[in-house]
Amino acid sequence: MRALIKTTIALAGLAALSACGGGASEDSTGAAPSEAAVEPSVEVAFADVTGDPAAGEGAFGQCRACHSLADDGPGVGPTLYGVVGRPAGSVAGYNYSEANGSADVVWTDEVLFEYLGDPSGFLPGTRMMIPGIDDAQRRADLIAFLEANAAE
Structure with missing residues (x-):
C-alpha cells in the first residue's frame, strides 16, 4: 500500500511540473530544443591579448616555488x-628532462604562451609540474612580467 501511495504522489508531482512548464523548455515558437546550447570553444592567440607586468607578478607566485628570476x-x-628568447634546455647546470x-x-612570447597553456601537451615528457594556465590573459601577464623582470 505504501508503494502505491509513493507512486501516486510522484506521478502527481510530475503532472504538476508538466502543467506549470517544469518539463522540457521551449523556445519562443513553442518548439522544444533538440540539443542544449553549447558555447563554442574559442582559441586565443598571444597576439589577441596585451600582457600587464604588474598583474603578471601575481601569476609568477605559482612559478616561484620552483623558479627564480635570478641569474x-x-x-x-x-x-x-632571460627566458624569453632563450632556447629550451639551455640553462647551464640544470638537469633537464x-x-x-x-x-x-x-x-618566444608566442611559444611560451602556448606552452604555459598545457606544458605536457606542448612538450610531452616535460617535468613541468603545473597542468597549465587556462586563462589567456593571465598567461600574457606572466610573460610580460618575465620580460620586464629578466634582470631582477
Whole structure:
C-alpha cells in the first residue's frame, strides 16, 4: 500500500511540473530544443591579448616555488632569468628532462604562451609540474612580467 501511495504522489508531482512548464523548455515558437546550447570553444592567440607586468607578478607566485628570476643558476626548476628568447634546455647546470633538453624550441612570447597553456601537451615528457594556465590573459601577464623582470 505504501508503494502505491509513493507512486501516486510522484506521478502527481510530475503532472504538476508538466502543467506549470517544469518539463522540457521551449523556445519562443513553442518548439522544444533538440540539443542544449553549447558555447563554442574559442582559441586565443598571444597576439589577441596585451600582457600587464604588474598583474603578471601575481601569476609568477605559482612559478616561484620552483623558479627564480635570478641569474645565479637553477633551483628546483631552471632560472627564468632571460627566458624569453632563450632556447629550451639551455640553462647551464640544470638537469633537464629528455623532452626539454632535446627540444628544438626557442621560448618566444608566442611559444611560451602556448606552452604555459598545457606544458605536457606542448612538450610531452616535460617535468613541468603545473597542468597549465587556462586563462589567456593571465598567461600574457606572466610573460610580460618575465620580460620586464629578466634582470631582477
